[in-house]
Amino acid sequence: AQSVTQPDIHITVSEGASLELRCNYSYGATPYLFWYVQSPGQGLQLLLKYFSGDTLVQGIKGFEAEFKRSQSSFNLRKPSVHWSDAAEYFCAVGAPRAAGNKLTFGGGTRVLVKP
Amino acid sequence: AAGVIQSPRHLIKEKRETATLKCYPIPRHDTVYWYQQGPGQDPQFLISFYEKMQSDKGSIPDRFSAQQFSDYHSELNMSSLELGDSALYFCASSFGRNTGELFFGEGSRLTVL
Numbered sequence: 001a002q003s004v005t006q007p008d009i010h011i012t013v014s015e016g017a018s019l020e021l022r023c024n025y026s027y028g029a030t031p032y033l034f035w036y037v038q039s040p041g042q043g044l045q046l047l048l049k050y051f052s053g054d055t056l057v058q059g060i061k062g063f064e065a066e067f068k069r070s071q072s073s074f075n076l077r078k079p080s081v082h083w084s085d086a087a088e089y090f091c092a093v094g095a096p097r098a099a100g101n102k103l104t105f106g107g108g109t110r111v112l113v114k115p
Numbered sequence: 116a117a118g119v120i121q122s123p124r125h126l127i128k129e130k131r132e133t134a135t136l137k138c139y140p141i142p143r144h145d146t147v148y149w150y151q152q153g154p155g156q157d158p159q160f161l162i163s164f165y166e167k168m169q170s171d172k173g174s175i176p177d178r179f180s181a182q183q184f185s186d187y188h189s190e191l192n193m194s195s196l197e198l199g200d201s202a203l204y205f206c207a208s209s210f211g212r213n214t215g216e217l218f219f220g221e222g223s224r225l226t227v228l
Contacts, residue, residue: 034216044222046219102171102173107156108157
């Protein structure tokens with residue numbers, strides 16, 4: 001079974017500073033990997049995804065993530081954070097050839113942005 | 116582009132009542148997934164359907180049932196509601212079971228009083 005760990009529950013960053021959110025996964029093969037963002041009381045918006053190929057993935061809103069097989073990681077980065085990036089971020093892993101395509105989410109990282 | 120539609124967006128029920136949530140997938144999507152997100156929690160997979168048949172089952176309570184209809188919309192029925200059922204319920208859809216990407220709706224917020 002797949003699992004996802006997001007080691008940081010909360011991260012506070014100053015506006016304009018860089019941001020990195022950590023994600024480690026456990027899965028027997030190469031998984032599908034996703035990052036979602038959720039504003040309070042809102043739905044899940046897909047930031048980016050990795051299926052195969054280039055291990056550096058570009059997403060929306062200036063985010064990127066890098067898949068590192070050797071570290072079983074898929075960390076999310078943004079070079080310069082905007083106040084509107086304050087939200088909860090979820091890393092998720094999918095097992096495309098296992099039962100049902102379902103996603104398993106990490107516990108989430110809440111990002112606070114200081115002015 | 117059409118997205119996943121969930122209704123109602125908000126629902127308030129009393130303990131022991133019944134609630135039904137509806138999900139309309141993106142047109143041509145044949146697979147629907149239900150997730151439950153409790154306060155401060157990550158989304159937990161409940162159940163999924165592919166071509167109107169149950170595809171996978173997660174941590175769905177026995178008090179809950181779901182089905183997918185001929186037009187591919189899905190309904191999640193929750194009976195004997197408990198306070199702990201208060202959560203945001205997400206529906207997601209995909210075209211096929213192995214495409215990898217799920218498209219999520221905005222969620223239905225259920226509050227049980």
